[in-house]
Amino acid sequence: MNLRQATLAAVTLALASCSSMSGMHANNPTNESFNRFYAQLRKEAERKGHNPKLLDAAFDGNIAPIPQVLKSEKSQPEIVRTFAQYTGSMLSAERIARGTQNLKDHMPELEKAYARTGVSPSVVVALWGIETRFGEVQGTHPIIPALATLAWQSPRSDYFRKETFAALEVAQKTGKEPSELLGSWAGAMGQCQFMPTSWLAYGTDGDDDGMADIWDNEADVFASAATYLHKRGWQKGQPWRYQLAAGFNEKGLKLNTRGLSEQETLSFWQQRGFKVPAGVNLTGGTKLRYYKPQAEGPAYLLGPNFSVILSWNNSSYFAWSVLSLAETIEAEAKN
Ligand SMILES: [Ca+2]
Secondary structure, three states: OOHHHHHHHHHHHHHHHHHHHHHHHHHOHHHHHHHHHHHHHHHHHHHOOOOHHHHHHHHOOOOOOOHHHHHHHHOOHHHHOOHHHHHHHHOOHHHHHHHHHHHHHOHHHHHHHHHHHOOOHHHHHHHHHHHHOOOOOOOOEEHHHHHHHHHHOOOOHHHHHHHHHHHHHHHHHHOOOHHHOEEOOOOOEOOOOEOHHHHHHHOOOOOOOOOOOOOOOHHHHHHHHHHHHHHOOOOOOOOOEEEOOOOOOOOOOOEOOOOEEOOEEHHHHHHOOOOOOOOOOOOOOOEEEEEOOOOOOOOEEEOHHHHHHHHHOOOHHHHHHHHHHHHHHHHHHHO
16 A cells, blocks of 8 residues: 555544444434424524523523433322322421421411412412422423423423423523523422423512512412412312211222312212212302322212312322321411
């Protein structure tokens, strides 16, 4: 091999290695698919009036899906825990003690939200305690890339696509850097873990500074959570559960795998033997659900406020935990 041949060989080798590298990149199905998806998403964002540079900024120079987000979606822990395990960890002694203290410490802001919405202070504190350990654990995923990852590849891609655009609107309205919007792998953010569309719909300014800051301002967190429940139909002062007495006819009820029925009117349940407790005001059209959380335990009818909590998070274990914790800390705070 002479010098010219050697040079040519080296150049050919370099070219080959270069083209094989770029070929590798181009043929990586994940990159190709996500890049195509991203280009469409960016165009749509622009069409919807968002600044596409906000989307780019959220990715902070690395346009790629987040593998951890896809992994988390496939292994949601609630699926594998029993009712007793789930509610036991939500109603830990520590959470009860801290919830009770927080209920006392924040009563002025909580009362203000209560006066406007009728949502009990204890319910707001219980939600706050369960969602983020009273604001401590808000999540560390950059939510815009996380939502875009789920919009790209998830059984609920349309839902996450909508949330991605809503998140861009949140960045615009709050003036926050898009890459600083952090939250859960599913895009829930702030101390009450609102999805971006929830912040847009229910975010409320509790301390009158003109901004619903659910990340750093507790008055705003309480006002926003209470507004959400109020607008979803919360009924002030209504009991959330009625334990069923012996003789109630349970035959033929259709229950889901967790022992929860669909909503039925009060008269439906009265025909099966439910008696409205003295002093409780329930109208005929009120919708209630039957619930038997544990095979060996008691059965209940659940009031409309249980369904309101289900609209926050459609899990009977979650709703049960929130309302039980609220009841417990309210009783503790009076002691
Ligand atoms: Ca505020």
